[in-house]
Amino acid sequence: MSKIKDSTLAAKGKAELSWARANMPVLAQIRKRFEKEKPFSGLTISVALHLEKKTGVLLETLSAGGAKVLASSCNPLTTNDATAAALAKGGKMEIFAWAGQTNDEYYFCLNSVLDGKPDIVIDDGCDLIGLLHSSRKEGLPKIIGACEETTTGITRLVAMQKAGKLLFPVFAVNNAYSKFLLDNQFGTAQSTVEAICRATNTILAGKTVVIAGFGWCGRGVASRMKSMGANVIVVEIDGTLGPHESGLQRALSALYDGYRVMAMQDAAKQGDIFVTATGNKGVIGKEHFPLMKSGAILCNTGHFNVEIDEPILRSASKRVFEVKDNIVGYEQKDGRILYLLSEGRLVNLAQPSGQGHPIEIMDGSFALQALCCELIASSRKKMAAGVHSVPKEVDDSVARLILASKGITLQKPSAEQQKYAESFDEGT
Ligand SMILES: NC(=O)c1ccc[n+]([C@@H]2O[C@H](COP(=O)([O-])OP(=O)(O)OC[C@H]3O[C@@H](n4cnc5c(N)ncnc54)[C@H](O)[C@@H]3O)[C@@H](O)[C@H]2O)c1
DSSP: OOBOSOGGGHHHHHHHHHHHHHTOHHHHHHHHHHHHHOTTTTOEEEEESOOSHHHHHHHHHHHHTTOEEEEEOSSTTOOOHHHHHHHHHTSSEEEEOOSSOOHHHHHHHHHHHHHTOOSEEEESSSHHHHHHTTTTGGGGGGOOEEEEOSHHHHHHHHHHHHTTOOOSEEEEGGGSHHIIIIIIIIIHHHHHHHHHHHHHOOOOTTOEEEEEOOSHHHHHHHHHHHHTTOEEEEEOOSOBOSSSOBHHHHHHHHHHTTOEEEOHHHHTTTOSEEEEOSSOSOSBOTTTGGGSOTTOEEEEOSSSTTSBOHHHHHHTEEEEEEEETTEEEEEETTSOEEEEEGGGSBTTTSTTTOOOSOHHHHHHHHHHHHHHHHHHHHHTTOSOSEEEOOOHHHHHHHHHHHHHHTTOOOOOOOHHHHHHHHOSSOOO
């Protein structure tokens, strides 16, 4: 049985869901097919995703495909209680989620969705998959596979795989090119800027905004901040990300995009607003808080609340006080006040200021999730354990569907063009 905050919010949640549904044409098409073909018939799907209206439409799509669905949030602050109430009221799925959970409540909800004995798991940040490999190992034999939604989750999965500890197949949905490009870049850009404005109601134009991390998320946020008139400083690190790209190349790319680039030690003195988007920890910490101007606003849009070292900030403060929803003030011993938004959790999703990515962006991301779940269901345990790339056909088909939903159909290359593009011997 579902456990949510307030069932009287169901009517509000229903209206929000119908607005999201009306703006998710790609999932609507997939749902129509799922209703006929029932790819998940007899299967249980357990989900840990930020539980808000767009996620609700994904859950409905999986349920229409014949799945028994149980869902929790993947973060203690990001459930929309009205959406949770509406989904639970339908009685078609079980929902374990509310905004403002303690750590114990958060894990109670994750464990509750695993109690449903899933065949497939959809995770965002790898907490659910982590539990299946630790305290909930009894669930492992039934799992066919999983999907992971975000960069931090993929980092954790790759580490598990390297250590020989990942025991079922997981699609790296985050790493589909359409997902990186649309969700991480354009989605995080708009939703982060929106959430900062909604929480603070201050102007961005003329402010110095420091963005830590110039990856997919950071470069999107930087670009939107710039377009709103902010003076943007990018902070990167001299560290390796993979065989081809490191923080150094990303710093260069920020520089030639026209941003000022520097280390946090230098940026800390200049920023009016700080946004972390790195997937790393301690990005703003002990050595930076003493350098900041009084009134500086700090927030994070990376997956976990470890990018800004809140415990250190708290311990260095002579007074910590709640200003209003989503804003806490930290008065320093020298009288400066630093403001932290949404406890340093994902600012663009933390309730009540964060609405998450625009609906159309999540239409694409969740179309990828739905199609990858379908692939897992049809594999019936034939996929090897490990991290799997989303097949290019699936990635392209979602991009094609999004374009089609906007009335855009591109021409295919002619046979001659295709041959030219693939050969070396037809030059000048
Ligand atoms: N807010 C959202 O809705 C949302 C959406 C997608 C992803 N995410 C999360 O955002 C984070 C970033 O994702 P991404 O896809 O941009 O990752 P990415 O790997 O493309 O980029 C991260 C960047 O941060 C830099 N970096 C790492 N440590 C740093 C440090 N100490 N100081 C400065 N820069 C540092 C890296 O060099 C890299 O360029 C992840 O935690 C991801 O899960 C959030």
